[in-house]
Amino acid sequence: MPMVEVAGKSFEVDEEGYLINLADWDEGIAAYLAKEEKVELTPNHWEVINFLREYYSEYQIAPAIRVLTKAIGKKLGPDKGSNKYLYELFPYGPAKQACKIAGLPKPTGCI
Amino acid sequence: MSASLARAVNVLKEVIDAPIASYFASCVHCGLCAEACLFYTETDDPKYTPIHKLEPMRRVYAQEYTLIGRLLKWLGLSKPLTDAELAEWQPLVYDSCTLCGRCSMVCPVGNDIVYMVRKLREGMAIAGYAPAGVLAATQRTIEMGSPMGVKLPALKAQIGHIEAETGLTVPLDREGAEYMVLLSSMEIINFPEYLSAIARIMKQAGKTWTLCSSAFEATNSGIQIGVSDLARVIVARIVEGAERLKVQTVISPECGHAFTALRWEGPNLIGRPYRFKVQHILEVLDELRVQGLLKTQGFEEKRLTFHDPCQLVRRGGVIEPPRNLLRMISNNLVETTDPGKYNWCCGGGGGVSANDDAEAIRLIAFKRKKTQLDAVKPDKLVTACANCRIVLEEGLEHYQMNLPVVGLTEMIADHLASD
Numbered sequence: 001m002p003m004v005e006v007a008g009k010s011f012e013v014d015e016e017g018y019l020i021n022l023a024d025w026d027e028g029i030a031a032y033l034a035k036e037e038k039v040e041l042t043p044n045h046w047e048v049i050n051f052l053r054e055y056y057s058e059y060q061i062a063p064a065i066r067v068l069t070k071a072i073g074k075k076l077g078p079d080k081g082s083n084k085y086l087y088e089l090f091p092y093g094p095a096k097q098a099c100k101i102a103g104l105p106k107p108t109g110c111i
Numbered sequence: 112m113s114a115s116l117a118r119a120v121n122v123l124k125e126v127i128d129a130p131i132a133s134y135f136a137s138c139v140h141c142g143l144c145a146e147a148c149l150f151y152t153e154t155d156d157p158k159y160t161p162i163h164k165l166e167p168m169r170r171v172y173a174q175e176y177t178l179i180g181r182l183l184k185w186l187g188l189s190k191p192l193t194d195a196e197l198a199e200w201q202p203l204v205y206d207s208c209t210l211c212g213r214c215s216m217v218c219p220v221g222n223d224i225v226y227m228v229r230k231l232r233e234g235m236a237i238a239g240y241a242p243a244g245v246l247a248a249t250q251r252t253i254e255m256g257s258p259m260g261v262k263l264p265a266l267k268a269q270i271g272h273i274e275a276e277t278g279l280t281v282p283l284d285r286e287g288a289e290y291m292v293l294l295s296s297m298e299i300i301n302f303p304e305y306l307s308a309i310a311r312i313m314k315q316a317g318k319t320w321t322l323c324s325s326a327f328e329a330t331n332s333g334i335q336i337g338v339s340d341l342a343r344v345i346v347a348r349i350v351e352g353a354e355r356l357k358v359q360t361v362i363s364p365e366c367g368h369a370f371t372a373l374r375w376e377g378p379n380l381i382g383r384p385y386r387f388k389v390q391h392i393l394e395v396l397d398e399l400r401v402q403g404l405l406k407t408q409g410f411e412e413k414r415l416t417f418h419d420p421c422q423l424v425r426r427g428g429v430i431e432p433p434r435n436l437l438r439m440i441s442n443n444l445v446e447t448t449d450p451g452k453y454n455w456c457c458g459g460g461g462g463v464s465a466n467d468d469a470e471a472i473r474l475i476a477f478k479r480k481k482t483q484l485d486a487v488k489p490d491k492l493v494t495a496c497a498n499c500r501i502v503l504e505e506g507l508e509h510y511q512m513n514l515p516v517v518g519l520t521e522m523i524a525d526h527l528a529s530d
Contacts, residue, residue, distance in 0.1 A: 058264075058265075058268050059261075059264070059265040059268055059300065060260075060262055060264050060265055061259060061260055061261055061262075061265055061300060062260075063300065063301075066301065066501055066504060066505070067300055067301045070301060083508070105260075108247070108248065108251065108258070108259045108260055108465075
């Protein structure tokens with residue numbers, strides 16, 4: 001597994017760049033992961049990232065896109081629980097990019 | 112020949128059983144199965160003809176088990192299977208087959224083509240030609256017990272929310288309950304409304320029920336990927352839980368393939384009959400309706416149509432219960448063309464929705480559903496499979512069709528008589 005160093009601290013990511021150990025995560029790492037994804041973090045981004053951190057601590061699962069939009073809609077209102085809003089924040093796939101920046105594993109869908 | 116290819120050929124030789132040999136021998140090359148397959152009808156590309164998807168397996172069958180095939184192979188006129196061919200067939204066998212079983216229904220000589228596809232998948236999976244998304248889901252099932260990685264804490268969190276919202280108890284590990292309720296991953300994570308509906312319906316019916324902490328999930332990726340050992344492990348977990356809790360009936364959730372796995376394949380997988388009954392939730396609700404234990408009030412004002420989940424309706428035979436239930440709460444139920452056992456797949460069954468490689472072709476195949484829906488213009492689409500529901504929502508969104516999709520059990524629960 002590749003190692004990455006941020007502010008003197010090194011941590012492990014998988015082949016696709018997802019953080020291996022959730023406990024490694026801090027805001028500095030989030031900023032690094034966001035830069036890798038070419039996402040400039042604004043308060044609206046942080047709202048989604050913090051939502052995901054809380055979501056994961058409750059359900060221990062990284063939500064796929066439809067799950068994410070529904071759960072955000074419930075918590076932050078229908079305007080934010082929409083594909084359009086989330087794609088504006090995370091253009092290359094809201095669930096995948098936001099989960100990665102929040103230090104979660106890659107989201108998984110139904111089978 | 113690479114080691115993985117040799118393994119694949121060996122597995123294919125093993126899985127070619129008497130039915131498969133007789134199917135290949137009986138195929139009259141009529142091509143009717145093409146017209147039955149939504150991947151063919153929506154692309155007009157003959158490579159999507161279901162029987163053609165089985166070509167690697169047919170070659171092994173001919174070369175190993177027929178006199179002429181052996182002779183042609185010996186003369187060098189029939190070429191052995193190659194790695195490149197297996198790679199070429201991967202998208203045909205996985206991305207563009209939802210195991211919907213419509214081809215098996217129309218075959219004039221009665222070939223169960225979908226059974227053959229599942230057997231071919233066994234060989235492909237062993238040779239390493241299964242898509243990454245499906246393999247990852249299977250890996251999670253082995254390691255964590257669930258294809259989406261849903262563990263007991265997630266279920267417990269949802270139970271907490273549902274108990275707070277409804278004021279009802281959601282029983283866990285209650286020995287001797289009449290019903291043991293199973294869920295799909297998607298229901299736990301995205302449609303907890305289903306579990307809430309069960310709690311309210313069981314309360315009204317006065318039935319005892321329980322969830323089981325060691326077997327709460329019914330999804331079975333072993334069935335989809337074609338790994339029968341894994342399918343057996345997953346079924347055995349449920350059997351162990353149900354027999355330990357001494358329940359009378361296990362209820363398969365609003366999930367298509369879970370019903371196939373548990374109701375139809377399960378006893379063969381574990382090699383003995385169950386000591387409990389398996390019913391789909393819609394069968395249970397229909398039974399409660401007949402017994403007068405399911406009482407509803409009010410009617411849906413909107414025009415409804417039902418999307419038949421393939422594994423439940425065509426493969427599973429649960430055709431009338433959803434319609435009986437819908438008539439309790441609707442005077443405006445319209446059927447699409449080909450309703451019931453000939454209905455068209457959402458395009459995402461059989462592991463296709465978990466397979467990133469298949470996304471583009473899945474959206475093309477959805478045009479079949481779109482055509483069906485455009486013809487009857489419903490206001491609401493009702494179904495009984497969480498995976499169909501997600502795939503339908505994505506397809507509808509892609510084609511900018513504004514149509515809400517709801518689960519039937521939830522809809523019934525929202526109409527429960529209040530007395």
